[in-house]
Amino acid sequence: MAAPKKVAIVGSGNWGSAISKIIGLNAQGSSNFDTTVNMWVFEEMIDGEKLSEIINTRHENVKYLPGEKLPENVVAITSVVESVKDADILIFVLPHQFVKGVCEQIKGHVKPGAFACSLIKGVDATQGGIQLVSRIIYKTLGMDVSVLMGANIASEVARGDFCESTLGSRNADNAQLLYELFHRDHFRISITQDAATVEVCGAIKNIIAIAAGFCDGLGYGSSTKAAVMRIGMMEMWQFATNYYKGVQLGTFLESCGFSDVIATCYGGRNRKVAEAFVTANKTIEELEKEMLNGQKLQGPLASYEVHQLLKKEDKEKDYPLMTAVYRICYEGAPVTDFLKMI
Ligand SMILES: NC(=O)c1ccc[n+]([C@@H]2O[C@H](COP(=O)([O-])OP(=O)(O)OC[C@H]3O[C@@H](n4cnc5c(N)ncnc54)[C@H](O)[C@@H]3O)[C@@H](O)[C@H]2O)c1
Ligand SMILES: O=P(O)(O)OC[C@H](O)CO
Numbered sequence: 001m002a003a004p005k006k007v008a009i010v011g012s013g014n015w016g017s018a019i020s021k022i023i024g025l026n027a028q029g030s031s032n033f034d035t036t037v038n039m040w041v042f043e044e045m046i047d048g049e050k051l052s053e054i055i056n057t058r059h060e061n062v063k064y065l066p067g068e069k070l071p072e073n074v075v076a077i078t079s080v081v082e083s084v085k086d087a088d089i090l091i092f093v094l095p096h097q098f099v100k101g102v103c104e105q106i107k108g109h110v111k112p113g114a115f116a117c118s119l120i121k122g123v124d125a126t127q128g129g130i131q132l133v134s135r136i137i138y139k140t141l142g143m144d145v146s147v148l149m150g151a152n153i154a155s156e157v158a159r160g161d162f163c164e165s166t167l168g169s170r171n172a173d174n175a176q177l178l179y180e181l182f183h184r185d186h187f188r189i190s191i192t193q194d195a196a197t198v199e200v201c202g203a204i205k206n207i208i209a210i211a212a213g214f215c216d217g218l219g220y221g222s223s224t225k226a227a228v229m230r231i232g233m234m235e236m237w238q239f240a241t242n243y244y245k246g247v248q249l250g251t252f253l254e255s256c257g258f259s260d261v262i263a264t265c266y267g268g269r270n271r272k273v274a275e276a277f278v279t280a281n282k283t284i285e286e287l288e289k290e291m292l293n294g295q296k297l298q299g300p301l302a303s304y305e306v307h308q309l310l311k312k313e314d315k316e317k318d319y320p321l322m323t324a325v326y327r328i329c330y331e332g333a334p335v336t337d338f339l340k341m342i
Contacts, residue, residue: 005033006033006086006089007087008083009038010083010093010094011092012040012055012061012076013094013296014064014154014295015119016093017154017158018065018155018158019154019182020071021158022182022187023037023091023181024070024071024072024074025184026184030180035073037071037074038082038084039074039075040078041055042078050078051063052076059074063294064294065155081109084106084109084110085109085110086111088114089114089178091119091181092116092119093118094120096298097122099120099122099136099137100124104140114143116137116146118134118147118199119148121149121203122298122302122305123203123306125304125305125308130305130308130309132199133203146174147195147198148167148189150164150165150166150255150256151163151255151259151263152260153263153267156267160186162188163255163263164189164190164254165182165188166189166191166198166256167179168192168194168195168251168256169191169195179191192250194247194251196245197247197256198256201251201252201260203302204306205261206297206298206299207232207299207306208233208321209265209268210270210271210300210325210329211321212229212271213270213271213275213276213277213278214277214325214328216274216275217274217277218335220339228342229262229265235322236252237252239322269292273297274299276291284297284329299325300330303330306319306322306326307330321342
């Protein structure tokens with residue numbers, strides 16, 4: 001029998017903490033996994049106490065997922081290198097702007113044969129164009145990277161609401177182990193090999209959520225918001241088919257596709273902050289700080305990263321919704337013109 005696999009969760013924010021509940025419970029219940037799950041915590045002080053110590057003694061991430069008990073076999077570790085050095089499976093779950101730096105820190109400290117799964121919804125602009133987060137991890141660490149994306153609002157998953165998530169993986173053995181690590185009766189996993197599409201959906205839906213928030217802030221009703229969501233999904237499809245190979249329509253019907261567009265456009269943080277932006281007379285960054293207590297928005301940044309590529313290729317007109325979100329967030333275009341722009 002193979003030795004139990006050691007799991008490290010790289011990240012401990014809102015989603016990182018919620019998924020640690022599932023991973024911790026599944027690791028306890030399966031001989032395929034080492035019972036102790038490491039979780040890297042970016043250390044900070046909370047009312048004079050270290051967050052990592054609070055997690056290891058009270059088993060609660062009081063800042064990023066308050067009110068939810070984490071399993072006691074999930075152990076907070078403040079050195080990212082220490083957290084991953086013995087791990088066979090690395091679960092990346094941190095805001096996408098930090099992934100490059102974290103990968104550089106752990107480069108050379110990862111066990112040979114280890115593999116990864118990214119839960120990060122975002123893309124990265126490069127000089128040559130754009131790259132998926134899984135590609136950053138693969139290029140820096142040289143390991144196989146699967147992805148898990150879906151209609152999963154962290155607080156709802158943490159309290160045990162039923163939902164689904166899509167595991168994109170090109171390696172059948174790794175996919176099977178990841179299925180066992182993530183699947184629970186209330187958190188239903190489906191597997192596809194169309195991993196790039198799963199990841200594109202996760203990144204682009206955050207831009208659509210900003211557009212949906214603008215609609216709410218501007219006082220438009222459900223019909224307008226549904227139209228905006230449809231236009232956003234068309235751009236998501238167009239973007240995926242233009243830039244990635246083997247894109248399957250069926251993937252957009254999985255949780256990572258249309259379900260996540262719905263969940264995020266009604267219940268997500270991007271929507272909430274974008275709604276407030278319409279009337280607050282403050283920047284998105286100011287509102288993020290005021291409203292999210294350290295949690296991070298991915299939508300505005302995703303629009304920025306995608307826009308670098310669209311501008312370079314003179315394709316802004318082909319993606320009016322994504323371009324409008326970028327112009328409103330970064331170029332001071334009036335949000336009241338949003339519908340005219342799309
Ligand atoms: N929250 C959700 O409901 C949810 C659900 C599904 C997917 N996701 C995705 O998961 C990813 C992570 O989101 P999250 O909600 O766990 O994070 P979050 O929004 O709660 O972000 C806060 C985290 O970022 C960390 N952080 C702050 N500065 C940092 C730095 N300089 N370097 C490294 N880490 C730093 C904080 O310590 C904290 O752990 C995102 O891509 C998000 O889109 C989120
Ligand atoms: O809160 P948001 O907008 O980052 O969205 C959270 C999840 O991605 C929804 O699936």
